[in-house]
Amino acid sequence: MPQLSLHTPIGDITVAEEDGAIVSLDWGWGRDQSRSALLDRAEEQLQAYFDGELRQFDLPLAPAGTPYRLAVWKALCEIPYGETRSYQEIAASAGGSARSVGQANGRNPIPLIIPCHRVVAAGHIGGYSGGDGLATKRWLLTLENPTRTLL
Structure with a gap:
């Protein structure tokens, strides 16, 4: 490969x-x-x-996952650059619960391109398992929207 x-x-x-x-x-x-x-x-x-010059990736993707995870990852790809959605909002569109969305996020095989960093918890930033954890998530969210206040 x-x-x-x-x-x-x-x-x-x-x-x-x-x-x-x-x-x-x-x-x-x-x-x-x-x-x-x-x-x-x-x-x-x-x-x-x-470099802040690309807002949407245009690459063929083939993440391996269950039908539910694929539905969650598809919903993540629909979150616009510079915006966030809550785990509950993703659950409302992809099915399942906020917790199951969090678990699917943690199994995302193509982070950044499938933007799991754009999913936040109600009232705070939530978790992130990639890179240096929350520091990486904060960096990515700030790159996409420098005026956003992160909790």
Whole structure:
């Protein structure tokens, strides 16, 4: 499976593709590196995102997950850049409960591109398991909306 690692403002990340679609984005530097047209496109879009120049990714995605997780991840992709939704709001559109949405978020195999960082708890920022945890989530939310007050 081709994968490419990148240095980013939130640390090293590795993007992998399979059968012409992005299947994962992991924190850290991958051991094996290979380039492809799709991974080059993903690198360009991720760098533009971190530079504040890209608001919506345009990449084929193929996250592996249960039908419920896929529904949650689809709902996450519908959250506009610079905005957030609560776990309960995502549950209302994808089904399940706020807790099950949180669990699906934690299993998101393509964070950043499937923007699980845009989901917050009622009254506070909620959790985040990627990168440096809440510090990474705060950084991403501030990148997308510098005037937002984060709790």
